[in-house]
Amino acid sequence: MANPLYIPELQEMLASNDVEAIKIFLHTLHPLRTADFMENLEPKEIWAILQHAETPLKVEIFGFFDEAIQVDIIEQADRKSAALFIGDLPPDDRVDMLQDVEPDIVDELMPMVPVEERRNIQRLQSYEEETAGAEMTTDFARLHEDMSVGEALQEIIRQAEELETIYYLYVVDEHDHLRGLVSAKKLIASMTNPQRPLHEIMETDLVTVRIDEDQEEVARKVARYDLLAIPVVDEQHQMLGIITHDDVLDMMVEEMTEDAYLSAAVAPLSETYLETSIPIMSWKRGVWLTVLFFGSSLTALLLTQAETSLATVAWLMSFVPLVISTGGNSGNQSATLIITALSTHEITVGDWVRVVKREFATGILLGGFLAFCGYLLALVLGFLLKQPGITPFTALVIPITLVLVTLFGTLTGSLLPLLFRRLGLDPALMSNPLVACLCDVSGIFIYLVVAQLMLL
Amino acid sequence: MANPLYIPELQEMLASNDVEAIKIFLHTLHPLRTADFMENLEPKEIWAILQHAETPLKVEIFGFFDEAIQVDIIEQADRKSAALFIGDLPPDDRVDMLQDVEPDIVDELMPMVPVEERRNIQRLQSYEEETAGAEMTTDFARLHEDMSVGEALQEIIRQAEELETIYYLYVVDEHDHLRGLVSAKKLIASMTNPQRPLHEIMETDLVTVRIDEDQEEVARKVARYDLLAIPVVDEQHQMLGIITHDDVLDMMVEEMTEDAYLSAAVAPLSETYLETSIPIMSWKRGVWLTVLFFGSSLTALLLTQAETSLATVAWLMSFVPLVISTGGNSGNQSATLIITALSTHEITVGDWVRVVKREFATGILLGGFLAFCGYLLALVLGFLLKQPGITPFTALVIPITLVLVTLFGTLTGSLLPLLFRRLGLDPALMSNPLVACLCDVSGIFIYLVVAQLMLL
Numbered sequence: 068m069a070n071p072l073y074i075p076e077l078q079e080m081l082a083s084n085d086v087e088a089i090k091i092f093l094h095t096l097h098p099l100r101t102a103d104f105m106e107n108l109e110p111k112e113i114w115a116i117l118q119h120a121e122t123p124l125k126v127e128i129f130g131f132f133d134e135a136i137q138v139d140i141i142e143q144a145d146r147k148s149a150a151l152f153i154g155d156l157p158p159d160d161r162v163d164m165l166q167d168v169e170p171d172i173v174d175e176l177m178p179m180v181p182v183e184e185r186r187n188i189q190r191l192q193s194y195e196e197e198t199a200g201a202e203m204t205t206d207f208a209r210l211h212e213d214m215s216v217g218e219a220l221q222e223i224i225r226q227a228e229e230l231e232t233i234y235y236l237y238v239v240d241e242h243d244h245l246r247g248l249v250s251a252k253k254l255i256a257s258m259t260n261p262q263r264p265l266h267e268i269m270e271t272d273l274v275t276v277r278i279d280e281d282q283e284e285v286a287r288k289v290a291r292y293d294l295l296a297i298p299v300v301d302e303q304h305q306m307l308g309i310i311t312h313d314d315v316l317d318m319m320v321e322e323m324t325e326d327a328y329l330s331a332a333v334a335p336l337s338e339t340y341l342e343t344s345i346p347i348m349s350w351k352r353g354v355w356l357t358v359l360f361f362g363s364s365l366t367a368l369l370l371t372q373a374e375t376s377l378a379t380v381a382w383l384m385s386f387v388p389l390v391i392s393t394g395g396n397s398g399n400q401s402a403t404l405i406i407t408a409l410s411t412h413e414i415t416v417g418d419w420v421r422v423v424k425r426e427f428a429t430g431i432l433l434g435g436f437l438a439f440c441g442y443l444l445a446l447v448l449g450f451l452l453k454q455p456g457i458t459p460f461t462a463l464v465i466p467i468t469l470v471l472v473t474l475f476g477t478l479t480g481s482l483l484p485l486l487f488r489r490l491g492l493d494p495a496l497m498s499n500p501l502v503a504c505l506c507d508v509s510g511i512f513i514y515l516v517v518a519q520l521m522l523l
Numbered sequence: 524m525a526n527p528l529y530i531p532e533l534q535e536m537l538a539s540n541d542v543e544a545i546k547i548f549l550h551t552l553h554p555l556r557t558a559d560f561m562e563n564l565e566p567k568e569i570w571a572i573l574q575h576a577e578t579p580l581k582v583e584i585f586g587f588f589d590e591a592i593q594v595d596i597i598e599q600a601d602r603k604s605a606a607l608f609i610g611d612l613p614p615d616d617r618v619d620m621l622q623d624v625e626p627d628i629v630d631e632l633m634p635m636v637p638v639e640e641r642r643n644i645q646r647l648q649s650y651e652e653e654t655a656g657a658e659m660t661t662d663f664a665r666l667h668e669d670m671s672v673g674e675a676l677q678e679i680i681r682q683a684e685e686l687e688t689i690y691y692l693y694v695v696d697e698h699d700h701l702r703g704l705v706s707a708k709k710l711i712a713s714m715t716n717p718q719r720p721l722h723e724i725m726e727t728d729l730v731t732v733r734i735d736e737d738q739e740e741v742a743r744k745v746a747r748y749d750l751l752a753i754p755v756v757d758e759q760h761q762m763l764g765i766i767t768h769d770d771v772l773d774m775m776v777e778e779m780t781e782d783a784y785l786s787a788a789v790a791p792l793s794e795t796y797l798e799t800s801i802p803i804m805s806w807k808r809g810v811w812l813t814v815l816f817f818g819s820s821l822t823a824l825l826l827t828q829a830e831t832s833l834a835t836v837a838w839l840m841s842f843v844p845l846v847i848s849t850g851g852n853s854g855n856q857s858a859t860l861i862i863t864a865l866s867t868h869e870i871t872v873g874d875w876v877r878v879v880k881r882e883f884a885t886g887i888l889l890g891g892f893l894a895f896c897g898y899l900l901a902l903v904l905g906f907l908l909k910q911p912g913i914t915p916f917t918a919l920v921i922p923i924t925l926v927l928v929t930l931f932g933t934l935t936g937s938l939l940p941l942l943f944r945r946l947g948l949d950p951a952l953m954s955n956p957l958v959a960c961l962c963d964v965s966g967i968f969i970y971l972v973v974a975q976l977m978l979l
Binding site: 230232233234251256259272289315331340341349352360361368370382385391399421425440448511 | 679683686711712726749768769779796805808815819820838843849851853858870874877889904910956959
């Protein structure tokens with residue numbers, strides 16, 4: 068994204084202390100583009116340029132840098148002005164950022180952060196990660212219900228500059244208990260009669276989240292109700308903060324990325340693909356690969372055991388990978404369908420009977436068709452390659468096994484995520500590689516049993 | 524979600540035509556909850572109740588029904604009032620809904636829809652699916668740049684009731700060319716000086732999408748710039764519509780669900796898991812399963828061919844599933860990491876050299892460790908189960924193969940999605956099952972070659 072073309076110009080402006088040019092640069096572009104242009108400067112240089120923007124613009128541009136760059140900028144800035152600047156940042160963003168700043172530097176900075184902001188930081192830091200409390204911001208527009216519409220608009224004009232969003236206005240009592248909500252749109256539309264009291268136009272059936280609710284639930288509610296922001300309350304319905312739509316979008320991307328990683332047996336990464344060091348990446352992948360490796364080593368054990376008894380029907384061995392991958396693939400499909408349906412709330416654990424019926428029927432249909440293909444394949448290979456021992460009767464081992472492994476795949480693939488959800492675990496844990504591993508081992512077992520029963 | 528408790532009460536209110544009670548019901552709850560409560564009524568009954576709400580509320584409640592219910596309601600309503608109601612619906616939503624209404628009924632309805640709205644529907648229907656044009660709404664707040672801040676607020680007070688969102692105000696010239704943007708927040712904050720001309724406070728470096736841009740690109744821009752809505756323009760920068768944040772959230776869920784399905788080789792479903800009929804579900808899954816089946820049947824071919832030459836080292840066959848699943852698992856991991864990094868724009872195709880280097884290093888590390896485990900496993904099985912032919916030398920086939928298949932997995936798993944993106948195809952197509960199938964076949968090939976070279 069960064070545009071290296073502007074770098075020399077910007078450095079030149081700084082060197083000659085051309086304040087006028089710097090100000091023009093800061094004000095011309097969208098703050099994100101301004102941030103992009105500065106991305107490749109030294110943190111010190113970025114900080115020096117930002118000093119020429121007023122606080123709201125400075126905060127906005129700063130917010131568009133990647134967190135790693137934000138951390139660098141804060142770490143190298145002189146402590147005093149960095150601490151004051153932290154006081155101006157949005158409450159939710161600065162808590163996230165401070166997690167990555169050197170602890171020693173945080174210890175130096177915190178005493179210099181204005182006292183009210185410091186308390187705010189400490190409170191937000193106390194909430195558990197991935198809960199509503201940890202994601203919320205404490206800046207929101209408050210109104211009192213005895214105001215008139217006209218007074219409310221005046222109050223919002225006063226508060227607007229300092230708030231991240233003024234599009235939902237929260238009506239609270241003197242102890243900050245949430246009484247209602249007026250959208251800025253409703254307020255503006257009601258200005259045709261500015262004397263009307265606020266409580267007449269406010270909504271009172273509100274969608275809220277509790278401070279300890281999981282971020283997944285937050286995202287679900289915001290998406291379902293098409294909200295711009297959702298209020299975060301405690302058990303006494305006291306209003307503690309809001310979570311805005313842009314943070315919800317980020318949460319959803321984070322959750323879905325985590326699910327995608329889990330679906331390929333990669334432990335969640337805390338940085339991006341390219342930023343993660345190779346030893347850490349190998350560790351995040353190696354843990355799961357090793358678990359799967361030892362799971363799969365059961366297949367070697369089973370096959371070594373069976374080898375002697377099956378020596379007379381050696382051709383059976385050639386079909387092992389085909390049989391087990393068919394079970395694994397159908398299991399994957401079912402697992403992914405169920406995990407996705409659970410996470411988009413299309414189904415709940417209570418639907419398990421319907422799921423079993425559907426997966427049973429689908430498994431029979433799919434297994435039946437693949438069994439037909441597999442029978443043909445066995446006969447053709449037996450005939451063309453003159454494999455000893457493949458006859459129309461012995462070849463029946465293949466289709467019978469294929470129906471059974473497909474059915475096993477669809478049923479375990481669908482039931483395990485439901486079971487995991489029921490147990491309070493993340494259903495995505497039961498995703499592709501684990502289901503596939505389970506299907507591998509069981510597939511070989513089924514294959515050997517069918518072969519034993521039919522051929523020996 | 525639906526609450527069956529209210530159903531009898533609502534039917535009673537309708538039967539006794541208790542207008543007062545119906546109005547209270549319609550106005551008390553959040554429109555989504557009102558919709559939820561009515562969900563299990565007959566479409567006719569819902570329509571009758573909705574007649575007692577004024578248009579904006581009627582439109583809002585209606586918007587919260589599932590699309591299937593919306594279609595039922597419209598299909599059974601008397602044509603005349605349904606057509607008028609369609610004229611009041613948000614332009615983007617009604618186009619989506621009309622796709623699913625019986626074509627005969629649409630033909631009857633359309634001539635009765637007010638002419639301007641009808642033209643609007645026809646225009647939106649002409650854009651290709653999954654482009655900005657197909658997703659946008661044409662309702663947005665327009666202002667002229669020669670207005671003052673105070674006049675602009677008056678104008679917005681006038682427009683507010685009819686618009687879906689008034690939080691971004693678009694400044695256009697007389698031919699609707701987009702000149703700038705003023706957020707409602709900025710406008711309200713500027714009311715301290717209502718005489719100031721609008722063009723002094725408007726932003727002019729705007730983030731826009733072209734009418735034919737893909738919805739993925741729309742979602743990326745909205746997420747990256749934390750926008751509430753994004754303007755849709757043509758090549759002449761004429762403003763055609765906007766896409767709002769809630770539609771972007773829906774798009775992202777849709778895109779990521781599609782990716783999840785692809786990652787398990789399921790063709791995209793047009794309905795939810797439970798709504799999709801079993802024959803259609805079997806078809807969507809069966810197509811891919813069959814492709815994978817025939818891919819995997821190459822393993823049977825390879826193994827049948829090799830059997831005679833490897834007859835002397837029968838124990839090798841026992842390790843086939845372990846060897847190929849290791850390659851498949853590491854390939855899956857790489858594919859998922861790269862597909863996710865591409866879709867979240869962490870990497871581009873241009874990063875392929877860095878990707879290859881990283882995956883090579885990771886592959887060596889992971890493969891090396893698994894090779895060590897595999898060597899131990901082979902020796903232990905050989906010793907414990909007294910497998911003939913497993914010696915410290917012959918067992919080396921296993922670790923050598925494991926390093927090679929892991930490396931093959933990480934490299935193909937990462938390069939294939941990049942190649943697909945480069946070719947303009949969806950990288951998610953190259954996802955788990957296909958990569959796994961490729962790794963299966965190649966894994967067996969590698970294994971046989973190593974065994975041939977070392978043992979024969």
